[in-house]
Amino acid sequence: MKFVENIARELQQRQVQLWYDGWQMKPGDVLRNRILDGIENANYFLIIISENSLNSSWVQYELNAAMIEEIEKRHVKVIPSIIGNVEHEQLPLDLRAKYYLNFRSHEQFQESIHVLVDFVQPERKQRQELLTRLRNPERRDLQTIDELRKSAVLGYDQEIEIAAMRGLAKIGGPDAVLAVTERVLNVWGLNAIKRGIETLVKLRSDGGLLALSATLLSDHRFYQAKLLALATATKKIGEEDVNTILTALFNKVGYNSEYHRFKDNLSQVLEDLEKLPLDDIRYGVMLAKTILRLPPWVGQIAPLPTSDLDNAHIYAEQRVPGLFKLISNWEDTF
Structure with missing residues (x-):
């Protein structure tokens, strides 16, 4: 029973919903009825064959019930597994034609758990394959970047978004910068925003610092972090x-300042940033002032002179085409 419980715990840790009699049975339950209920309500039935269970009438009863469900109702899929010194020839006839899992050694145990989880939760395997593909793009064409961009700005799954930004960082280029910037401007998902900021820093040779500076005023929660x-x-x-x-x-x-205090010295900070001898940051801060509707926490800031606006526009279009349009059309929705 201890071995079976170990398998159950491994599956539970991997978010597999399961019915295990050692956990579900309560004092006073009718054993036969509860087992039948468990089998009838399951999609899969994992039967663990050991030297002892081969001679167990209860195991044989459970197997018969599960096989009836599989054959007659096509509802339950019976998955055999072996432990101990059981050989294939010792398996019940109904199970010999089936592929079985082998839990006899530690290495086989871990491999069988992995195979089992992928089998009963195919969506989990598909998700892992998607995450791997996003993190390690095989191509660097526009179609791949577009797929990564769409994944990066999903708005409801940060793990996928972060994986996509990791892939964009590997591809690089202005299109990757633009896609990550779009994600940073989205106010949902703190972890994804943090990773977006880190990714723009990694993309600094492709205009990442220009984009990062341009988003400086988009979200008070990340003003200091940026x-x-x-x-x-x-x-x-x-x-x-x-x-x-x-x-x-x-x-x-100050790293721990309250955001409503930012406006006390924000104008001076922006003015100092615009004087920096680094074009990506200087013009990026100018772009930040072109946001369609600045957030309330920014307060009143001096408008950008037309000549500076034109210069920032020209520089941004040469460095990261589309960035000026993205920033100037952004509105605070926080």
Whole structure:
């Protein structure tokens, strides 16, 4: 029974819904009725054959009931498995033609659990295959980028979104930057937004810092994190002077400041950022001011002069085509 319970726990840890008599049976239950109910309500019946169970009338009864369900109602799929020293020739005749799982060694145990979970939960296997494909794109064409972009901005599954952004980081290029930026602008899913910020830093050679700077005002929850990410990125690329300024600005804002206090020095921070000798950040901050409807926490900021707006537009279109349109059409929905 201990071995069977170990299998049940392994399946439970993998979110497999199961009926195990050792857990479901209660004092006073009629054993025969409860077993029949369990079999009738199941999609699969895992029978574990050991030397002892071969001589068990109860195991034979359960097997007969399950086989009847499988043959007559085509409802329950019987899955045989063996433990101990049981050989194929010792299996009941009904099971010899079936593929069986082997739990006789530790390695076989783990492999059989994996095979079993994939079999009873095919959607889980499909999901894992999808995540693997998103994380490791085989091609770098526009069709692949479009698939990754759609997955990155799903809006309801952060694991898939993060996997897609990982794939976009491997592909690189302006289209990848644009796709990740679209995800960062989505206010849903904190983990995905954090990963999006990290991904834009990784894509810095493709305009990632331009895009990151352009999203600076989109979400008060990540205003400080974006400043810190910019400071970290400039240190990585050897822009020590810019890093010093960004670090000072970050320290001025304070990592734990309440967002309603950001506006106290926001105008000065933006002004200082626009003076940085790094075009991606300087023009990115200018783009941030072009947001269609700035969030309330930003408050009143000086409008961008027409000449600066034109320069930012031209620079962005050359660096990351489509970024200016994406930012300028974005509206706060938080």
